[in-house]
Amino acid sequence: DTGVSQNPRHKITKRGQNVTFRCDPISEHNRLYWYRQTLGQGPEFLTYFQNEAQLEKSRLLSDRFSAERPKGSFSTLEIQRTEQGDSAMYLCASSVGQGATEAFFGQGTRLTVV
Amino acid sequence: EDQVTQSPEALRLQEGESSSLNCSYTVSGLRGLFWYRQDPGKGPEFLFTLYSAGEEKEKERLKATLTKKESFLHITAPKPEDSATYLCAVQAGNSGYALNFGKGTSLLVTP
Numbered sequence: 543d544t545g546v547s548q549n550p551r552h553k554i555t556k557r558g559q560n561v562t563f564r565c566d567p568i569s570e571h572n573r574l575y576w577y578r579q580t581l582g583q584g585p586e587f588l589t590y591f592q593n594e595a596q597l598e599k600s601r602l603l604s605d606r607f608s609a610e611r612p613k614g615s616f617s618t619l620e621i622q623r624t625e626q627g628d629s630a631m632y633l634c635a636s637s638v639g640q641g642a643t644e645a646f647f648g649q650g651t652r653l654t655v656v
Numbered sequence: 657e658d659q660v661t662q663s664p665e666a667l668r669l670q671e672g673e674s675s676s677l678n679c680s681y682t683v684s685g686l687r688g689l690f691w692y693r694q695d696p697g698k699g700p701e702f703l704f705t706l707y708s709a710g711e712e713k714e715k716e717r718l719k720a721t722l723t724k725k726e727s728f729l730h731i732t733a734p735k736p737e738d739s740a741t742y743l744c745a746v747q748a749g750n751s752g753y754a755l756n757f758g759k760g761t762s763l764l765v766t767p
Contacts, residue, residue, distance in 0.1 A: 573753060575753075582759065584758050585745075590753055592753075641687065642688030643688075
């Protein structure tokens with residue numbers, strides 16, 4: 543399967559713990575995005591990388607959230623000191639090229655904070 | 657501020673009953689409008705990209721159209737397997753490459 547891969551698919555954690563998610567984009571896609579989706583809502587943009595550079599971050603993104611994309615390949619999203627409000631589906635997407643091009647999404651990581 | 661509004665929130669159709677989903681948008685400098693399909697518990701699946709008013713795209717029973725203020729996703733003779741949430745998203749010139757999504761339309765097609 544050459545699509546966007548996300549791990550783990552599900553994560554249950556206790557409030558206050560740190561969690562890290564991984565995203566492997568489609569090979570040779572230079573852009574990588576992270577989104578968060580809660581029930582009944584559309585995905586909400588978190589951050590965006592072009593190759594290894596983090597070019598955009600949502601102003602809604604808490605300082606507890608950090609993302610990296612070393613060497614412009616896979617990416618990780620870490621949430622520190624998790625809160626119940628962090629419970630959501632975390633989606634990764636990737637795209638290639640210049641201008642407005644379609645992004646392809648992974649299956650997501652479902653986070654539950656108890 | 658960019659806004660994307662989808663209607664209706666939910667739609668129930670009989671198999672074979674054609675209908676349309678609406679996506680109204682307010683953005684500064686539209687780069688592209690995207691339609692996705694999302695099944696429960698899964699990530700969005702790309703359907704179409706529209707770039708300029710008057711553009712149309714088709715795929716099987718789906719047809720997407722675009723005006724300067726809104727987009728429609730027309731579903732012709734739907735089947736139960738078309739049941740899903742359909743998401744509309746815009747990419748605007750003042751927001752980099754982030755997609756701004758609507759809340760989606762939940763479609764149920766009954767036999």
